[in-house]
Amino acid sequence: MMHPGSPRLPLIGRIHPTVVASIALLAFAGAARAQPLEPATLEPPPPESTTYDYSPYEQETIDLTVDKLGLEVDPQPDGKTVEGIEVVTLEVIEPRDPAPQFLNVFHTTSRRYTIEREVLLRPGERYRKVLVDETARNLRALPQLSVVICVAVRGSTPDRVKLLVITKDVWSLRLNSDVQYSSGGLEQVILQPSETNLLGSHHTVSARYELDPATWALGAQYTIPRVTDYQLRATAQANVIINRGSGESEGSFGGFSLGRQLLSSRTPWSWLTSTAWLYQTTRRFVNAKLATFDADVTPQDDQIPFEYRTRRIVHRTAVTRSYGWAIKNDVSVGAEYDLREYEVPAVAADPAAIREFTDERVPSSSTRLSPFVQYMGYTTDYVRVLDFETLGLQEDYRLGHSLILKMYPASAELGSTRTLFGVFAAAQYTVPFIDGLVRLGLESETEMEADRLADGSIQANWRVITPRLGFGRLLVDSVVLHRYRNFLNRFSLLGGDNRLRGYPSNYFVGHSVAANNIEFRTRPVEILKLQLGGALFYDVGSAWDGEDSLDISQSAGFGMRALFPQLDRVVLRVDVGFPIAQGGLPPGVAPASFFASFEQAFPMPNVQPPP
Numbered sequence: 001m002m003h004p005g006s007p008r009l010p011l012i013g014r015i016h017p018t019v020v021a022s023i024a025l026l027a028f029a030g031a032a033r034a035q036p037l038e039p040a041t042l043e044p045p046p047p048e049s050t051t052y053d054y055s056p057y058e059q060e061t062i063d064l065t066v067d068k069l070g071l072e073v074d075p076q077p078d079g080k081t082v083e084g085i086e087v088v089t090l091e092v093i094e095p096r097d098p099a100p101q102f103l104n105v106f107h108t109t110s111r112r113y114t115i116e117r118e119v120l121l122r123p124g125e126r127y128r129k130v131l132v133d134e135t136a137r138n139l140r141a142l143p144q145l146s147v148v149i150c151v152a153v154r155g156s157t158p159d160r161v162k163l164l165v166i167t168k169d170v171w172s173l174r175l176n177s178d179v180q181y182s183s184g185g186l187e188q189v190i191l192q193p194s195e196t197n198l199l200g201s202h203h204t205v206s207a208r209y210e211l212d213p214a215t216w217a218l219g220a221q222y223t224i225p226r227v228t229d230y231q232l233r234a235t236a237q238a239n240v241i242i243n244r245g246s247g248e249s250e251g252s253f254g255g256f257s258l259g260r261q262l263l264s265s266r267t268p269w270s271w272l273t274s275t276a277w278l279y280q281t282t283r284r285f286v287n288a289k290l291a292t293f294d295a296d297v298t299p300q301d302d303q304i305p306f307e308y309r310t311r312r313i314v315h316r317t318a319v320t321r322s323y324g325w326a327i328k329n330d331v332s333v334g335a336e337y338d339l340r341e342y343e344v345p346a347v348a349a350d351p352a353a354i355r356e357f358t359d360e361r362v363p364s365s366s367t368r369l370s371p372f373v374q375y376m377g378y379t380t381d382y383v384r385v386l387d388f389e390t391l392g393l394q395e396d397y398r399l400g401h402s403l404i405l406k407m408y409p410a411s412a413e414l415g416s417t418r419t420l421f422g423v424f425a426a427a428q429y430t431v432p433f434i435d436g437l438v439r440l441g442l443e444s445e446t447e448m449e450a451d452r453l454a455d456g457s458i459q460a461n462w463r464v465i466t467p468r469l470g471f472g473r474l475l476v477d478s479v480v481l482h483r484y485r486n487f488l489n490r491f492s493l494l495g496g497d498n499r500l501r502g503y504p505s506n507y508f509v510g511h512s513v514a515a516n517n518i519e520f521r522t523r524p525v526e527i528l529k530l531q532l533g534g535a536l537f538y539d540v541g542s543a544w545d546g547e548d549s550l551d552i553s554q555s556a557g558f559g560m561r562a563l564f565p566q567l568d569r570v571v572l573r574v575d576v577g578f579p580i581a582q583g584g585l586p587p588g589v590a591p592a593s594f595f596a597s598f599e600q601a602f603p604m605p606n607v608q609p610p611p
Helices: 014-032 056-069 099-106 112-116 129-140 352-360
Strands: 081-090 145-154 161-168 173-182 183-196 204-212 215-227 233-245 249-260 268-285 307-323 327-342 364-379 382-386 392-399 399-410 420-433 434-446 453-465 473-485 492-494 508-510 513-524 524-527 532-544 553-563 572-580 593-598
Touching: 056 081, 056 145, 056 161, 129 145, 129 161, 129 382, 129 392, 173 572, 204 233, 215 249, 382 434, 420 453, 492 513, 492 532, 508 513, 532 572
Parallel strands: 081 161, 508 532
Antiparallel strands: 145 161, 173 183, 173 593, 183 204, 204 215, 215 233, 233 249, 249 268, 268 307, 307 327, 327 364, 364 399, 382 392, 399 420, 420 434, 434 453, 453 473, 473 513, 492 508, 513 532, 524 532, 532 553, 553 572, 572 593
C-alpha cells in the first residue's frame, strides 16, 4: 500500500506525456482484445496439479453433494467427453453448520453464471484435468468464495463425464475488519462494511473506516470483476483522512484502475491502466504511541516527532503479450509516472537535529516519468496443499522458476528530477517437499545515473515448509534486505505483529533488515465447523544503517489461529511474544507483547515487480 503526503501541486502539464503514451497503449490493446484464447504454439500442456488429499471438511462437502444429487465420482475422467457442467453453490449456513439457516435470507448466493464464466472447459470438449485444476485456482482466488472443489462425476455413458463444481460463499453482507492490538494499546482498526456479492454478481460495494493513534479515515470503494463481453475489471476508491486531535482534514488516498487480466494460462493479451494517490502525514508508531527521533549532533534528547508529510502519485499503463502454456513468457511495455514528495513539518527543535532527522529517516523527493519494458517468465505447474496460510482449505502454489526483468529510462529533459536508467531483476524457484515445499528468491533493484549508482538494493528470502510432522508442520522463513546505495533514503521497520513478535510494533528501524522466523503450526481441530489451530515460534532479527554493526534481537512465544469457513479464507491470528535479551530489557520493551490481527505473521514470499 502506498502512503501519501504533502502540499498539492498542479499536475496537468507534468503528466501529459504519460497520458499520451497511455492512450497509444490502450489503442493497441483494443486492437488486440479479440484474439483467441488458444496458445500461439503447439507447446504441450503443463502437468496436472499435485494434490495430496482433501481436508475432512472438504471431503464431507464432496460426499454430501454427490449423495444429494445422486451422482458418482469418476476416478479416471481424463480424455472422456464432457457432457455437462454441474454447478452447486452452497449457502453460507448449511444444515451441518452451527447456526440457524434463516440467516441466509440476509445473504446473496453467487449466481450460476458467475461461477460458470470461470470454468475453462465447455460441454463437448475432452476432459483435461490440467484445465480443471486451473479453473479451481481461479475460483479459489475470488474473495467471495471459501470452499472450491472441482471433481469429475460419471456421465450418461462410460465415455462421458460431467464436471461438478462445488463452491461455498462467504457471508457477502459483512463487516470486514482488521484489528491490530498490542500490549501498548490499539494500533490500527480497519472496518470495511461491504456487500461483496451484489445481486449474486460478485460486484463489491464497500465503505471503509480506518483508525490509528493519530488519525481516522473514511471512504468508499466499488469493484466490478467483469465488465462487458471483454471481461474487463474496474475498481475505484476514495478516502479522506481526518486528524483525531484537531478534527481537520489531513489528506486523502485512493485510486482507480481498468484493465483486462490474463484470465487463464491461455489468454494471449492483457492490459491495465491505473492511477493511485496518497496525501498524508506519515508517522511511525511504536507500541501504539508516536515515536520520536533523537539526533546525535545535539547533547539533549531532541524528541522530534517521527512524522513527515507525504505526497505520492503513481500512474501506470501497460500492455502485455503472453506466450506459451506450460512455460509462460510475458512481455509488457508501458509508461509510468511516479511522484514522491516528502516534507518535515515545522517543529521546535535544533535546526541541526532536524537536518539529521531529514537526512536519516525522511525519504528523498523524486519524480520519474518513463517508459518501461518488462519480461516475466514462469511455469504453470502447481502443488495443492493444506494448512499453509489458511486452515482446512485447499491452497495452490506455483512450482518451478519465476523470473522478472524490468528496465526503465528517465530523463530530466522530459519532466523527471533525474536522468537515470533503472533495472529490477528477480528470480525465484520452488520445489515440492513431499506435501510441503521449499522456495528460494532473490531480488535486485538499481537506478544508475550518468556518474554514479544512486540506488542499489538486494534482497534474498527463503522458506521451508516441512511435510506434516505428526500434529503439524514446521515453517522456517528468512529474509535479508541490504540497501547498499540509498538516494531515495528508504527504510524498513521491524518488530511487532509480523517479525520479532516479543518487541513493540515498529521498534526497530533501519535502511537494511534481516530476520529469521521458525514457527510450528499445528493441524486444525474442527469444533462446530470452526477450524482452530495453534503455533509456537522463535524470531531473530536486526535492522541497521549503512556500515553499522548488526545488533541481533530475539523473541519467542505462542499463538492461536482460527478460521470460520462461512466467513473467510483468512485466519484470525493471536500471538503472545516474549523478548529474549541479555543484560536487561531495552527501553520501552515490556516482558511480554500481545498482538491480534488477521493473516499469518509473514505471508508466503513471492517475487513481484516494484510498485
